[in-house]
Amino acid sequence: MDMDHQKRALDNLEQDVEQLRKATGDALSRTDLERLRGDIAQLKREFYDNISPWQRTQLARHPGRPYTLDYVQHLLTSFHELSGDRSFADDPAIVGGFGWFRGRPVMLIGHQKGRDTKQRLARNFGQAKPEGYRKALRLMSLAAKFRRPILTLVDTPGAYPGMDAEERGQAEAIARNLREMMRLPVPILVTITGEGGSGGALAIAVGDRVHMLENSIYSVISPEGCASIMWRDATKAELAAGALRITPHDLENMGLIDRIVPEPEGGAHLDPAAAAQAVGDALERALAELGALSVADLLERRYQKFRRMGQFFADLA
Amino acid sequence: MAWFKRDKDSIQSPVPPEERRVRTEGMWDKCPACRKIIWRKDLESNWQVCPKCEHHFKLGSAKRLELLLDDARWTEHDSELTSSDPLHFTDTRPYKQRLREARQKLGMNDAIVTAEGVLSGRQVICCAMEFGFIGGSMGAVVGEKVTRAIELAIARRCPLIIVSCSGGARMMEGTISLMQLAKVSGALARLDAAGLPYISVLTDPTTGGVTASYAMLGDLNIAEPGALIGFAGPRVIEQTIRQKLPDGFQRAEFLLQHGFLDAVVPRPQLKNYIASSLEFFLA
Ligand SMILES: [Zn+2]
Numbered sequence: 001m002d003m004d005h006q007k008r009a010l011d012n013l014e015q016d017v018e019q020l021r022k023a024t025g026d027a028l029s030r031t032d033l034e035r036l037r038g039d040i041a042q043l044k045r046e047f048y049d050n051i052s053p054w055q056r057t058q059l060a061r062h063p064g065r066p067y068t069l070d071y072v073q074h075l076l077t078s079f080h081e082l083s084g085d086r087s088f089a090d091d092p093a094i095v096g097g098f099g100w101f102r103g104r105p106v107m108l109i110g111h112q113k114g115r116d117t118k119q120r121l122a123r124n125f126g127q128a129k130p131e132g133y134r135k136a137l138r139l140m141s142l143a144a145k146f147r148r149p150i151l152t153l154v155d156t157p158g159a160y161p162g163m164d165a166e167e168r169g170q171a172e173a174i175a176r177n178l179r180e181m182m183r184l185p186v187p188i189l190v191t192i193t194g195e196g197g198s199g200g201a202l203a204i205a206v207g208d209r210v211h212m213l214e215n216s217i218y219s220v221i222s223p224e225g226c227a228s229i230m231w232r233d234a235t236k237a238e239l240a241a242g243a244l245r246i247t248p249h250d251l252e253n254m255g256l257i258d259r260i261v262p263e264p265e266g267g268a269h270l271d272p273a274a275a276a277q278a279v280g281d282a283l284e285r286a287l288a289e290l291g292a293l294s295v296a297d298l299l300e301r302r303y304q305k306f307r308r309m310g311q312f313f314a315d316l317a
Numbered sequence: 318m319a320w321f322k323r324d325k326d327s328i329q330s331p332v333p334p335e336e337r338r339v340r341t342e343g344m345w346d347k348c349p350a351c352r353k354i355i356w357r358k359d360l361e362s363n364w365q366v367c368p369k370c371e372h373h374f375k376l377g378s379a380k381r382l383e384l385l386l387d388d389a390r391w392t393e394h395d396s397e398l399t400s401s402d403p404l405h406f407t408d409t410r411p412y413k414q415r416l417r418e419a420r421q422k423l424g425m426n427d428a429i430v431t432a433e434g435v436l437s438g439r440q441v442i443c444c445a446m447e448f449g450f451i452g453g454s455m456g457a458v459v460g461e462k463v464t465r466a467i468e469l470a471i472a473r474r475c476p477l478i479i480v481s482c483s484g485g486a487r488m489m490e491g492t493i494s495l496m497q498l499a500k501v502s503g504a505l506a507r508l509d510a511a512g513l514p515y516i517s518v519l520t521d522p523t524t525g526g527v528t529a530s531y532a533m534l535g536d537l538n539i540a541e542p543g544a545l546i547g548f549a550g551p552r553v554i555e556q557t558i559r560q561k562l563p564d565g566f567q568r569a570e571f572l573l574q575h576g577f578l579d580a581v582v583p584r585p586q587l588k589n590y591i592a593s594s595l596e597f598f599l600a
Contacts, residue, residue: 159529161549161557166567169577171528171548178502179534183510198486198495199529199548206499220486220495220526225553230408230488244491245404254403256492303503307464309496310457312403316426 007266010047013040044265048214053247054238057223059215060194064269066276067126068095068110068153071193074276075283076101076108082139084131088168091132093124093160094204096139098148102284107143109136109204110153110193126195127160130173133203137177140184149187149287152204157222159200174203181206182306183299187290189283191261192216193268196246208302209286210256212248213279214263218256219246256309259286348372350543366584373521373541373584378430378445381480385443385588391434395465398458399426404491412489419450427458428483431466436478437592439599442470446482446527453483455527456490460497463531467504471511476595480518481532484550485525498530505534514598516591519546519569519578537579537594540569541587546577 017036021028051059059065072079076099083090096109111128114120128136136152143150159170181188181204188207196205196218212218221229223241228234245251248260261282268275290298346355350372360367364384365374376384383389399416406412420426428450432443444466446453455463463479470477486494508515517535519528521544529548532538540546547554547567555562565571569581582590 159548161553163554163558163562163566166547166549166554167575169533169575171546172533172577174529174548175498175502175531175533178499178530179506179509182499182503182506199498199526202495202498203529206503218492218495220491221488226408226488240408243404243406243408244488246492251492254493256496303507306496306500306503309500310403310460310490310493312401312457312490312493313398313461314401315397316399317397 006047010040010044013043048265052238052242053217053244053250054223054241056215056247057217057241059267059269060217062267062269063115065155065194066268066272067115067155068108068112068193070272071110071153071276071279072097072099072108074273075280076106079108082142083135085134085138087131087134089131091124091129091135092122093126093128093156094132094136096136098143101151102280104149104287106149106151107139108151108153109139111156111201111204113155113194124160126156127158128156128200128203129160129162129165130168130170133159133173133177136204137180140181140188144184144186147186149189149290150184150207151283152188152190152207154190154192154196154201154205154218155194155216156197156200157195158197159203174199177203178206182302185295185299187287187298188302189286189290191279191283192218192257193279197222206302206306208290208298208305209258211259211261211279211282211286212251212257213261213268213275214248215267216248217241217246218248218251219244254310254312346374364584371542371583373543375448375482375521376584377449378425378447378480381445382430382432382434382443384584385436385445385478385480385591386432386434386441387436387438391432391443394431394433394469395462396426396430398462400456400458400490402489403457403493404489406489406491408489415451415489423447423449425450427462428453428455429459429462431462433469433473433475436595437588439592439595440473440475441595442466442473442475442477444477444479446480448482448484448522451487451489453481453527454485454487454494455483455497456487456494457497459487460494460500463497463501464504467501467508470513470515471508474511474513476514476516476599477508478516478518478591479531479535480520481523481527482520483523483525483527483532485527485529495526498526502530502534505531509536514595516594518587518591520544522546524548524550533577536598538577539580539582539587539590540572540578542569542581542583544569546572 079099081097113126114123190207223237226240227236264271264274351370519540
């Protein structure tokens with residue numbers, strides 16, 4: 001990938017400066033050295049700010065990226081995972097449970113991908129079936145009953161497009177979550193941590209705050225899916241990734257998300273603990289803000305937040 | 318109903334041309350179900366239901382409202398809303414051009430008509446999607462119009478009927494389209510809380526983001542016979558499982574059997590079915 005090449009060039013530049021320092025000894029002044037280091041840091045920042053939507057898609061899908069259970073490990077204590085939709089099955093593509101987040105009890109729900117081939121298959125690549133969305137709603141209703149805030153972590157290529165999922169009402173399960181999440185009387189905080197894949201992502205992403213990690217994406221269709229439908233050529237995915245405006249900055253500009261959570265330099269996979277810390281800090285701030293609202297206020301604001309989304313039309317009258 | 322069962326083989330109908338011959342442009346249609354040649358005028362006078370086998374062809378939004386609303390009269394709302402192409406989206410052609418062509422072809426500004434009218438004597442808010450307009454897809458305009466229609470139903474304390482016919486969220490408006498699912502579903506939560514009935518009518522096809530939001534959230538979900546209804550489209554599923562889907566998969570009758578529809582209602586009975594349901598809820 002072109003991006004790796006550029007990243008290596010930057011790393012080499014850093015090493016060159018170190019070698020220069022060693023080779024020249026005291027001949028290179030301290031200020032010159034600082035200036036060089038500053039320039040390189042600036043180049044790096046610009047590089048990561050300006051990576052293409054397709055490159056960001058690759059980072060969002062990076063196999064080393066922290067997944068929901070990694071965030072649980074970093075952010076929660078005494079986590080109790082809860083299973084099953086009480087109707088059909090437990091879906092391993094969505095995990096959830098309660099735990100303590102920085103001193104307060106919360107319900108946390110998120111998509112779960114696998115690390116190796118066996119895990120990936122077991123987790124169905126993070127593609128949930130209806131029972132996954134129904135489990136999520138069951139846990140959210142449980143949280144509401146005991147007035148616990150809900151944190152959701154979103155990272156899925158999409159809802160599973162298989163026969164069994166259709167038979168058991170994939171569309172109905174997603175639709176019900178959208179309607180019910182709009183009226184759950186507790187704060188709901190959403191973080192898109194990797195891939196925000198269409199309805200399968202949105203089904204646990206209706207909330208009072210929507211945060212996105214710097215290298216995550218949120219889209220109505222995957223770039224590959226869009227390319228094969230609109231260009232009739234899946235290899236045009238890079239073009240589609242740009243056309244669909246799926247990066248956090250684009251989505252923030254359109255008013256669809258509330259906050260971009262910065263990642264450690266080079267991406268969350270290089271320092272999962274630091275990434276989790278940043279996610280947690282943003283959540284803690286948002287929880288404090290929302291805690292001050294009455295339930296009526298909370299729900300009215302949640303409604304209006306989505307109600308305002310997409311005022312992109314002209315009135316010809 | 319008489320108009321539905323009327324004998325179409327009367328002497329007024331011209332003789333169908335041989336199948337192998339080039340069709341007389343615009344006068345004949347071949348029914349995909351019974352493979353018989355039908356005179357288009359017969360199809361039109363029969364609300365686009367095959368007079369030979371009762372296969373349901375797509376019905377345009379205006380005809381749909383004519384079918385459902387008394388005296389074929391209604392007041393349309395927000396007909397002037399039109400997409401501003403927020404992403405400046407271009408694939409093989411600019412989205413702006415696709416919009417322009419759809420507007421010219423159909424004489425409407427987006428893929429839904431939201432209307433206020435009377436159904437069997439009762440004031441209702443009735444929305445009908447138009448598949449001919451970019452596959453009946455939902456972007457910001459459809460999402461906004463449906464949401465306004467729901468809010469109007471709440472303000473007027475009227476029942477709501479939405480007839481869906483859609484390939485799903487509109488790709489050319491990206492994540493904005495996706496957010497319409499949440500927006501409309503939120504408005505439906507308020508309609509529900511207001512104790513007002515919502516009847517969702519699913520017609521061929523209803524897939525993707527429309528199914529995964531308002532089409533599946535009716536107090537009653539009813540569908541026309543044979544309608545394709547699903548989240549993922551059949552082609553996507555076939556690519557996933559690498560095999561062909563069985564006949565009837567994702568059809569209305571299949572969904573009825575699996576518990577996702579209240580009833581499958583043929584077009585000629587649709588209006589009466591809705592009227593008697595509303596009577597039960599509101600009398
Ligand atoms: Zn036929």
